[in-house]
Amino acid sequence: MGTGFYISKVVGIVGMIVGAGALATIIGLSVVYSQEKAKNDNNNNQVSPTSGGSTAKPPVTTPVPSNELWDKYRLPQTLVPDQYNVTLRPHLTPNATGVYIFEGDTTVEFQCVEATDLILIHSNKLDYKTLENKQWARLTAVNGAIAPSITSSRLQTVTQYLVLHLDGKLVKGQRYRLFMEFIGELSDDLGGFYRSEYFENGLKKVVATTQMQPTDARKAFPCFDEPAMKAIFHITLIHDEGTVALSNSEEKESSPMIIDGKALRKTVFKPTEKMSTYLLAFIVSEFGFINNTIDGVLIRIFARKPAIEAGQGDYALSKTGPILKFFETYYNSSYPLPKSDQIALPDFNAGAMENWGLITYRETALLYDEEYSSNSNKQRIATIIAHELAHMWFGNLVTLRWWNDLWLNEGFASYVEYLGAHEAEPDWNVKDLIVLSDVHRVFAVDALASSHPLSSKEEDIQKPAQISELFDAISYSKGASVLRMLSDFLTEDIFAKGLQTYLKEFQFGNAVYTDLWRHLQTAASGLELPGTVDTIMNTWVLQMGFPVVTINTATGAVSQQHFLLDPDSEVTVPSEFNYEWIVPMRWMKSVGGEQPLTWLDAKSKTFEAMKTTGNNWVLANLDVVGYYRVNYDDANWDRLLNTLSTTHTAIRVINRAQLVDDAFNLARAKIITTVRALDTTKYLSSEREYMPWESAISNLDFFYLMFDRSEVYGPMQDYLRKQVVPLFQHYKTITGNWNTIPTGHMDQYNEVNAISLACKTGHIECQNLATEWFKDWMVTDVNKIHPNLRSTVYCNAIAAGGAAEWDFAWGKFRNATIATEAEKLRTALSCTKQTWLLNRYLEYTLDPEMIRKQDATSTIIYIAGNVVGQPLAWDFMRSRWSYIFNQYGGGSFSFSNLINGVTERFSTEFELQQLRQFKADNSDVGFGSGTLAVDQSIERTIANMKWISENKANVLNWFVAAGKP
Numbered sequence: 001m002g003t004g005f006y007i008s009k010v011v012g013i014v015g016m017i018v019g020a021g022a023l024a025t026i027i028g029l030s031v032v033y034s035q036e037k038a039k040n041d042n043n044n045n046q047v048s049p050t051s052g053g054s055t056a057k058p059p060v061t062t063p064v065p066s067n068e069l070w071d072k073y074r075l076p077q078t079l080v081p082d083q084y085n086v087t088l089r090p091h092l093t094p095n096a097t098g099v100y101i102f103e104g105d106t107t108v109e110f111q112c113v114e115a116t117d118l119i120l121i122h123s124n125k126l127d128y129k130t131l132e133n134k135q136w137a138r139l140t141a142v143n144g145a146i147a148p149s150i151t152s153s154r155l156q157t158v159t160q161y162l163v164l165h166l167d168g169k170l171v172k173g174q175r176y177r178l179f180m181e182f183i184g185e186l187s188d189d190l191g192g193f194y195r196s197e198y199f200e201n202g203l204k205k206v207v208a209t210t211q212m213q214p215t216d217a218r219k220a221f222p223c224f225d226e227p228a229m230k231a232i233f234h235i236t237l238i239h240d241e242g243t244v245a246l247s248n249s250e251e252k253e254s255s256p257m258i259i260d261g262k263a264l265r266k267t268v269f270k271p272t273e274k275m276s277t278y279l280l281a282f283i284v285s286e287f288g289f290i291n292n293t294i295d296g297v298l299i300r301i302f303a304r305k306p307a308i309e310a311g312q313g314d315y316a317l318s319k320t321g322p323i324l325k326f327f328e329t330y331y332n333s334s335y336p337l338p339k340s341d342q343i344a345l346p347d348f349n350a351g352a353m354e355n356w357g358l359i360t361y362r363e364t365a366l367l368y369d370e371e372y373s374s375n376s377n378k379q380r381i382a383t384i385i386a387h388e389l390a391h392m393w394f395g396n397l398v399t400l401r402w403w404n405d406l407w408l409n410e411g412f413a414s415y416v417e418y419l420g421a422h423e424a425e426p427d428w429n430v431k432d433l434i435v436l437s438d439v440h441r442v443f444a445v446d447a448l449a450s451s452h453p454l455s456s457k458e459e460d461i462q463k464p465a466q467i468s469e470l471f472d473a474i475s476y477s478k479g480a481s482v483l484r485m486l487s488d489f490l491t492e493d494i495f496a497k498g499l500q501t502y503l504k505e506f507q508f509g510n511a512v513y514t515d516l517w518r519h520l521q522t523a524a525s526g527l528e529l530p531g532t533v534d535t536i537m538n539t540w541v542l543q544m545g546f547p548v549v550t551i552n553t554a555t556g557a558v559s560q561q562h563f564l565l566d567p568d569s570e571v572t573v574p575s576e577f578n579y580e581w582i583v584p585m586r587w588m589k590s591v592g593g594e595q596p597l598t599w600l601d602a603k604s605k606t607f608e609a610m611k612t613t614g615n616n617w618v619l620a621n622l623d624v625v626g627y628y629r630v631n632y633d634d635a636n637w638d639r640l641l642n643t644l645s646t647t648h649t650a651i652r653v654i655n656r657a658q659l660v661d662d663a664f665n666l667a668r669a670k671i672i673t674t675v676r677a678l679d680t681t682k683y684l685s686s687e688r689e690y691m692p693w694e695s696a697i698s699n700l701d702f703f704y705l706m707f708d709r710s711e712v713y714g715p716m717q718d719y720l721r722k723q724v725v726p727l728f729q730h731y732k733t734i735t736g737n738w739n740t741i742p743t744g745h746m747d748q749y750n751e752v753n754a755i756s757l758a759c760k761t762g763h764i765e766c767q768n769l770a771t772e773w774f775k776d777w778m779v780t781d782v783n784k785i786h787p788n789l790r791s792t793v794y795c796n797a798i799a800a801g802g803a804a805e806w807d808f809a810w811g812k813f814r815n816a817t818i819a820t821e822a823e824k825l826r827t828a829l830s831c832t833k834q835t836w837l838l839n840r841y842l843e844y845t846l847d848p849e850m851i852r853k854q855d856a857t858s859t860i861i862y863i864a865g866n867v868v869g870q871p872l873a874w875d876f877m878r879s880r881w882s883y884i885f886n887q888y889g890g891g892s893f894s895f896s897n898l899i900n901g902v903t904e905r906f907s908t909e910f911e912l913q914q915l916r917q918f919k920a921d922n923s924d925v926g927f928g929s930g931t932l933a934v935d936q937s938i939e940r941t942i943a944n945m946k947w948i949s950e951n952k953a954n955v956l957n958w959f960v961a962a963g964k965p
Ligand SMILES: *[C@@H]1O[C@H](CO)[C@@H](O)[C@H](O)[C@H]1NC(C)=O
Pocket: 095, 096, 097, 098, 099, 101, 183, 184, 185
């Protein structure tokens, strides 16, 4: 599914959310992966929290009530589908009782591989028509053989099956056909076959669309809904005249038809390739499109007509073809389909979804308009297209056998998306950004004692809720990080070679992750490694966490230790590797430059080459290619910090960002002092590069969260203002007093950092600038603010302003014709300091006419990120808990994000009490997917209280001294 962890610039920069690290990731996910389920979802959905508060906490396996096959979540291996014919008719207007529905029928042809008198086929929330045999299905045998009769039909809602009992056995080796007619609700719950709505010229338009992954194909039609049950699909859609029907494959024919006097079209699609159910897509809309072809492959971009007419699909169209060609070369495998459609949907839960041949996106992930979109929006589009196209082979052509290997699928796409985006935009240096967006970000989560290994056992992942849980930062970002490390130590060529033979062996089939290791091992023959690919990678894949490598440059001793952010936390899960890793070290010396790759394959080792004296330093994990942190003896830290303050360019940009991030995190873990970490920020007054600044700002966000209500705040502001003003002046100069924007992609990002931090720390010139630009927009109704700067300017102007500014921005939000602009405004609206405006805004979040359901939780979290909004959001959430809980259902991530997000700043005894009270008060309603988050929040609050009591005095003194002019 779509790439995760996108946090809009404003959020990161105004320091509202990014900060406590772990949380940043969790919240990134909320925007992207929260699977909100609609109301009334509870009656037949096992994962739904109200179906039993105590069963709602995955991934604990509750005992299966009986041993019957229909009580097991995995299909019995008795029947294997070959092909399906599926006809679906979505109704884009409600029926007489106001319900949107779809009707359908399907024939599935399957082979019996083991005799059985029971047919189990996945089905969720579908109602069946009783056929002439008084059953919900008709069974026939292929080739004139006799089929047994169906004696009873029923639904097993917990395990989501249609259960058919037979009066005799199906014969091994024989093929059968099963026919069913059914009705489902086309609801707005963002899963299965669902509806999305938008307005065009004042008219409401309805789109019927799908999101199958992981287990919702069974909500669109009865099917063997497991990734290894690949089949060929013949899809037919019946839809209103004037609408466009799309599916995975090309249209074969489309003809008019009349049903009940209504003019309809029947669009038949060519058979698909052999594929998994979770990659299917069916869409009926009134969208427009643009197209081109590349080497015979048709590329189309679909979106709302006005968006297409405004050219918002042009950027995506221009990049899709080249990225597709890049992956053909990278995989040495031609794209197996004749077309690649990309479609932007107004309501979409994930970032994007790699349906084979018909990729679905959030509008913000596909549509670009120079007039409205920032360079960050543009980067997101390039990377997310690359991510989804990467899946066309890795995931779609070759599919992991079961969901427990999801990390390989998503980690892989999350790594190579940077390679694809680099191809599309070679001037951006976008590959470097994986360090900030994935490595550093997931370090924060993976450094907790409650983390989990990348790989799960197949038997531990059974229920839909357990599958959904896997779509987390560990799978995406840690997966990407360790694959990047692997590709680096094997070399990119060998990595690609192994990949190519792997794809070839398993095309149109399924594999497990060790199959890839085997192919990489073969490709790597001749390379000297301290073990096989399997033994090296097992230490990264089968145990959670990562090491901190400590280098003593006086003795050359190098050792490793499991890095835990909270040194008092206890790891209760044993590891067969005793929390030791086989660590590839790229490193350099100030004299002598880069050194040969060195392996730390023991708890500790001594490397004579790592000894230094005098002013000479050692720096390890060059470009943060390795998935670990680095600590040094005090003398080497002094030398590195000294180098930063004298000649910082002697250290590579990525490693400057690393030194800051490692230092702050080592300090959190009490391995070095907090003062040492703060010292790494001293040189920033002469730093102009984006990555080190970004690294510092995201680490300092934790200080804002902890201290923005205390006496540390003033001196901290003074110090940071002093550090950032030179950067602000630098950009003022190179942009000719803000008349142009910098040319470099990273420079453009850092200009935003300069303005955001200067304004945030109260630099008057900055605040005036933001206020004046916004005023000018209000007065002239012409928005002259550059798209890159809009997020921060809007936020600062709304924070400084009152109701007039807020209402103006709200009007613009409602009128926005492009989602990226709406997104910037929606975020900025949370920046006001007026209590009543924030309270009113909170009310809007529960009204889908005001704020789309997909955006509700993230809006509440943004408001909580505002120091004024924090207590309001907390009161709002706890007073409405049962309402929110029932309205916004029991999906996988949103509640945990909401709870973590709203309580992120908690650090006092009083807040701790309130949190415990909240837990007690709502124990009857439950917390669903937020159950763990409540306990995590309590734990985090305690940890924050402790951190403050241990650090406040020192930090205050440090800021007072360092902030002196
Ligand atoms: C509308 O659809 C719902 C759900 O299938 C059904 O319960 C209801 O009876 C339908 N109303 C009419 C008038 O057909």
